[in-house]
Amino acid sequence: MGPIAGGLLGTWAPAFGILPVLGGTTPTLDPWRGLLAAPGLGKAVALSVGTGLVATLASFGIALWFCAAWHGTRTFAASRRLLAPLLALPHAAFAIGLAFLMAPSGWVVRALSPWATGWSFPPDLASVNDPWGVALVLGLVVKETPFLMLMMVAALGQTPADKALTIARTLGYGPVMAWIKGVLPLVHAQIRLPVYAVLAFSLSVVDVALILGPTAPPTLAVLVLRWFSDPDLALRYQAAAGACLQLILVAAVVAGWRLAEVVVSRLSRGWLVSGRRGGAGLGARVASAGSMAAILAIAVGSSAGLALWSVASRWRFPDLLPGGWTLETWTRALPALSGPAWTTLTVGLAATGVALALVLGCLENEQRSGSRPSARGLWLLYLPLLVPQIGFLFGTQVLLVAAGLDGGWTALVWSHLLFVLPYVFLTLADPYRALDERYARSAACLGASPARVFLRVKLPLLLRPVLIAAAIGFSVSVAQYLPTQFAGAGRLPTLTTEAVGLAAGADRRLIGVYGFAQAAPPLAGFALAALLPGLIARARRIGRMGGRA
Incomplete structure (x- = not known):
């Protein structure tokens, strides 16, 4: 806790005007006044909360439904081996590859042009750095879903999940319903911290947001980094206040998530003991497998895009592959x-x-x-x-x-x-x-x-x-x-x-x-x-x- 406590102290003190190396020796609220008056602050906060919550909900939902639909099958075991290497791909490298994939002149548009779209030139579309943060959310979902799934697998190994699933199936519950009603209550407490970690990361990520996120204004973390990097040293006080606001924002959203967990838990007690056994879960299996296959395809396509661009000599739109190769x-x-x-x-x-x-x-x-x-x-x-x-x-x-x-x-x-x-x-x-x-x-x-x-x-x-x-x-x-x-x-x-x-x-x-x-x-x-x-x-x-x- 020492480095984090010291770091928080060294951030909160300048947020209230105390930074002796820059002459700040008297407590003041001027950094907060400057922060609240900064252009685009409200939009930056809204973007951070919106993209962070949507990305976490989507990642958690995909990982949860895949485990519920495929637990104990060969597909489940194979997916664990396939998804683990995705954790090795750095966020920045993946984000760059995803930008190559999604850009108006990217691989997806090239694959559809001109035969499906009629485009002979890249369209004027904001598919990357879009103002709503859709590209940022997609990048976070593809990177965080494998992490949450592997954390769920680790949690399953620490609980009698197989025994609970067998009992539920013996009582006539469908495979997905048996997992949700019999296994999820056992593992939820153990995956709570990983979910909070993903939520905190998604709310405050910088490198992925710099590459894929909105720019005018950006998310709050990117905006604060801009102030920290500004040649005007006086902005360090405002940046420190912004960093404190980021911490407050993350704490508030995590607390709200925890409150939502309590509410959902209480509201779902009647449903858990209602006796509804569900069906074969075919729809859940198809949807979850399709989502996981899409995540894998996006990750592979992003990595392949990086490799191809690094050795391409010329690559005109709408050619699907480079017209020449070079190591120059x-x-x-x-x-x-x-x-x-x-x-x-x-x-x-x-x-x-x-x-x-x-x-x-x-x-x-x-x-x-x-x-x-x-x-x-x-x-x-x-x-x-x-x-x-x-x-x-x-x-x-x-x-x-x-x-x-x-x-x-x-x-x-x-x-x-x-x-x-x-x-x-x-x-x-x-x-x-x-x-x-x-x-x-x-x-x-x-x-x-x-x-x-x-x-x-x-x-x-x-x-x-x-x-x-x-x-x-x-x-x-x-x-x-x-x-x-x-x-x-x-x-x-x-x-x-x-x-x-x-x-x-x-x-x-x-x-x-x-x-x-x-x-x-x-x-x-x-x-x-x-x-x-x-x-x-x-x-x-x-x-x-x-x-x-």
């Missing part, structure tokens, strides 16, 4: 890419390594001491995901400047670690706790010390979950935009900051290069996590055979 854009961009790529890799590996060490130590201590984290402990774990980044990162930058650490590599790793650690813990906790204790007990009976049991028994058995957690943690680090902007102070650019900075440019080939370069390291990490366990197991078998020979 990559050749020109590589010298400038090397520095951000090196920073991205070193910071990501360091933050992931530290997070893995902390999480493994915490989980091992759980088993040795026989303790488990309480609900309060989970709230602390989710705190960096629940507090909007724009609401406290300026304050952490103020503290880093005071300590002389801003713009340094260590500060950048630390800022990424705040967000990498929760994801690594959430990914690794369930597999670690589910490991059969008899392995460790047998090794201890043979005289192995606790440290030897951990290193020689537990870690080899948990190699695949550890590698997957590392891949997810690395992808989270690569995707960080605001922490890099604030902690790096502009002196340590990464692939993400460069890609977002170029996203508003006109050279799609260069944007494609940076977007694809940003997406490549996390995807490579997931590929290694999938391949290494098999290769290591094969090497061990060969080694044992050689030893016997």
Whole structure:
């Protein structure tokens, strides 16, 4: 809680005029007056609330209905394997690819032109950066639905979901109704925090909103970032007040969501025990499968768009594919890419390594001491995901400047670690706790010390979950935009900051290069996590055979 508490203090103090480095020593409400008088503030707040709520409702609904309709089937198991790599695709890279897909001259329009639309030139349509935030909502839904679904799968593993579903089906309930009435009440409490995290993120996202969201005015988080980045230092006070408003907004909406949960829970009690058993659920299966297939298709199409634009020499509208191919854009961009790529890799590996060490130590201590984290402990774990980044990162930058650490590599790793650690813990906790204790007990009976049991028994058995957690943690680090902007102070650019900075440019080939370069390291990490366990197991078998020979 220390960094977040310090960051909030360093943000709230300037919001009331206290920022000694800029001469602010007397409390005042002038920052709030300036904030309330800012043009477009009301529209920015409405956009943030509207897009955040719609995106969260859609993501939660799709994930919920898919689990209800397909739980226990081969399709459900296959979807888990297909959706997991979507988490590796950074938000900024995906948003750029989605913009290539949805733009008036994008792949969707090209596929329909001119034979279906009659368009020989790109239409004058605001399909990206539209004033209602439709593109932003779509981008958030595609990225957040896989996360919520995987959190639901993890919650199902901690409850007697299969037993409850079997009992409900035995009583004559249809598959979807059995899941909603028998399983959802068991898992809802465990997925509440992930839903709140998605809601907080959707309300305050910056990088995706910069690429896909409205511009005049933008969402509140983007508007506040503009004030923080303005050459006029006096706007820092107004920006701090805006960051506080963003925090208040997120807290209010999350509280409203919680109130809605209570109301829905009470109103649905009669329906839950009404005895209505539902039908075969064919409509729910078709709709949920279609939604999940659309999400997968959009993600694949966005990634393919990045790759194609990065090697296209010419791509005239309405051609579906480029008219020529070249690596010239990559050749020109590589010298400038090397520095951000090196920073991205070193910071990501360091933050992931530290997070893995902390999480493994915490989980091992759980088993040795026989303790488990309480609900309060989970709230602390989710705190960096629940507090909007724009609401406290300026304050952490103020503290880093005071300590002389801003713009340094260590500060950048630390800022990424705040967000990498929760994801690594959430990914690794369930597999670690589910490991059969008899392995460790047998090794201890043979005289192995606790440290030897951990290193020689537990870690080899948990190699695949550890590698997957590392891949997810690395992808989270690569995707960080605001922490890099604030902690790096502009002196340590990464692939993400460069890609977002170029996203508003006109050279799609260069944007494609940076977007694809940003997406490549996390995807490579997931590929290694999938391949290494098999290769290591094969090497061990060969080694044992050689030893016997």
